[in-house]
Amino acid sequence: MKAAPAEFRALCHRHRLAATHQRQVIYEAVMSLPGHPSPEDIYEKARKSIPSISLATVYKNIRAFLDKGLLQEVSLHHGSLRVDANHDPHHHLVCTRCRSIMDLDEAEMVPPRFRQKLPRGFKVLRISVDVLGICAECASKKARRA
Amino acid sequence: MKAAPAEFRALCHRHRLAATHQRQVIYEAVMSLPGHPSPEDIYEKARKSIPSISLATVYKNIRAFLDKGLLQEVSLHHGSLRVDANHDPHHHLVCTRCRSIMDLDEAEMVPPRFRQKLPRGFKVLRISVDVLGICAECASKKARRA
DNA sequence: TATTAGATAATAACTATTGTCATTCATGAA
DNA sequence: TTCATGAATGACAATAGTTATTATCTAATA
The missing domain is CATH 1.10.10.10 (Winged helix-like DNA-binding domain superfamily/Winged helix DNA-binding domain)
Structure with a gap:
């Protein structure tokens, strides 16, 4: 040691x-x-x-x-490919407990804005927001261990 | 048929x-x-x-x-678990071509806001923004097929 | 010292995904 | 409509990523 x-x-x-x-x-x-x-x-x-x-x-x-909680996952949905047929711009509500995904229409969010210039010639195509939290179902199922 | x-x-x-x-x-x-x-x-x-x-x-x-382009993936990083040791709140710049991920300090974005109430008791823990686009490296490597 | 809870290493098992290849099918030209 | 040809399919092998199992080990305690 x-x-x-x-x-x-x-x-x-x-x-x-x-x-x-x-x-x-x-x-x-x-x-x-x-x-x-x-x-x-x-x-x-x-x-x-x-x-x-x-x-x-x-x-x-x-x-x-x-x-x-010493580390966190970059993405909660890495287990399996999920396809999205919704072509309207939208974001996601992601439950960190059951990993369910709900759509959130883009109009429901104020468009994200940057304060500074983005680094070195990165060309933005679109912005995808994951709102992470606990869905109603999971919340009602009692509190679990941290 | x-x-x-x-x-x-x-x-x-x-x-x-x-x-x-x-x-x-x-x-x-x-x-x-x-x-x-x-x-x-x-x-x-x-x-x-x-x-x-x-x-x-x-x-x-x-x-x-x-x-x-008939469908799109919910998340570009689902292949393998990636850990994030950065405990300071931050977002990600994700290259849709090479799938590289760069961190973007939270302070560089205007905090996201909702226009409407979120659905049915969803309890927000944090918000994770993926800025999707083409990184400088990929951009310089000529245009590829769609 | 004996007991015990938790950790490790080896490996088996499982899930998600892709590759190979022989056969079948869709498409555009004649 | 027929035909040639490349693309698509289905069966199955192969691989990558991950988790489960288990025997063993270790450190702390009774």
Whole structure:
């Protein structure tokens, strides 16, 4: 066991997670990687510190971090392809609990505006807003664990 | 062969797709299903008309429809889990061509606002904006097929 | 020391998706 | 209408991503 900064231990303690070496290496891998790494990316990075680490351990700990709120998912709907036949511009109401998706007509939102210029020649085609929250159904089903 | 409305044949012709029976049934399945159906949903629905239809055919035609713009994907990043360690509120610049994701600080956007009340007790947690477009790199790499 | 809860590694299992290929079909030309 | 030809289909193999299972290990506690 090496570094094990007190910060990480505190972070784990705060979230009721045991501060294991693997967990720390995985967490540091996430933090050190640019952009939004995939489990595979994280695995490759973590292997540099712990060559014997298992991909399943990476998955399991990512899930633990997500469940506890240390990390969040870039997109809630990555499990399966969903098609959208609605050609009218619209946004989505997404339930973070059951992952259901409802349409929200574009007219129901004030058009998004930027304060600054967008970076380096990015050419905007359209803007898609996900309103994340808890749908009425899920809300009525009692509160669950965080 | 049954219905085969001229509309669908015209639609296909306009998009350079052969107007096959399966294709029509798949398209109608998408249109008739509520929300944002998955390939499996569409498959189940289509089987009611063509019990022998293959799941691969459903996938291939969904892809064809997406490529030709008859349908669109609910989310561009559904392939694999991506984690986000950025706890500062932010949005995303998503390239529809290479699917790269860049962060956009929340402060760079005017906070989204609703014009109307949200439906039936939906409790908003956060709002995630995807700015879809073409990144500078892709833009410089010539125009591709639609 | 014995017990126990939680974590890991190996691997099996599962789900979503795509590729291969022989057969069949849609389309436009004759 | 017939025909040639490329596109589409269906069966199935293959792959990627992810989760489940389980035996083992470890650290903390009784």
